[in-house]
Amino acid sequence: MSSVNATSSVLDQYQIQPRESKGDELGKNEFLELLVTQLNNQDPLSPQENGEFIAQLAQFSTVEGIETLNSSMNSLVGGFQSSQALQASSLVGRSVIVPTTVAQVDTQSTFKGSMNLPYYSTNAYVNVYDSAGSVVNRVNLGAQQAGSVSFMWDGTDSSGNKLAPGTYRFEAEAYIEGEPRALNTFLPANVDSVTLGQNGGEMQLNLAGIGLVPLSKVQVIGQ
Incomplete structure (x- = not known):
């Protein structure tokens, strides 16, 4: 606030009417005009001290640097939004693993x-539940080493009958040191649509049967 007040007093001294700028801030053009006016109107017998002149030049450099930074940031944000839009268009209709x-x-x-x-694990398995919450089948995987373990389900119940397409829940468990332990599962889903992040926010994928999921949660992007 002190620098703004000082600028206003100098403007009054030399009877300069500042041009309007956004947010009532002194732009670099106004600052340069003020500096030149000060030099033209200074007392020849008592010229401005070098230190004061250098300080004003430093302020001018700071103002110009801030404007350049703002311009660069606006360009960066615009490029990021364009990149998001391009990425979004390429994801719709593809399968991802989350x-x-x-x-x-x-x-x-x-x-x-x-x-x-x-x-x-001495025994790993995956229980399959239908939309009503009933167990329809179990995929037994037997003994497995640590790491990522794949499983497959043929879409049948425990009696071998083919089930109807729909939403199913998969709960993986494994016996580790004699105790059953729940495990994280990674499942495929189709991308129905994409919501672009606002104000620098993260892109959201609308996945079939799941809903909105942040892009950062995606493990693999398929075909």
Whole structure:
């Protein structure tokens, strides 16, 4: 505030009418005009001290630097938004893999997913639930080493009957050191639409059978 008040007093002294600028801020053009006017109207017998002159030049450099930074940031934001739009258009209709327990399944094809196994397990398996919450089948995987473990489900119930397409829930478990432990599952989903991030926010994917998921949660982008 002190620098603004000082500028106003100098303007009054030399009877300069400042041009309007956004937000009542002194722009670099106004600042330069003020500086030149000061030099033209200074007392020849008592010229401005070098230190004061250098200080004003430093202020001018700061004002110009801030304007350049703002311009660069606006260009950067515009480029980021354009990149987001291009990326969004390429994602719609494709399949992605995200950490979730729910997926929309076409039971006419083999469904593939994976689980994250932190330690060796003597027996790993995946329970499959229908939309009503009933267990319809179990995918037994047997003993598995630590790491990413893939599983497949053929879309049938425990009696071998083909089930209807729809939303199913997958719960992975494994016996580790004799105790059952729930595991994270990673399942595929189709991208129905994309919501671009606002004000620097993250892009959101609208996934079939799941809903909105941040782009940062996507593990793999498929075909």
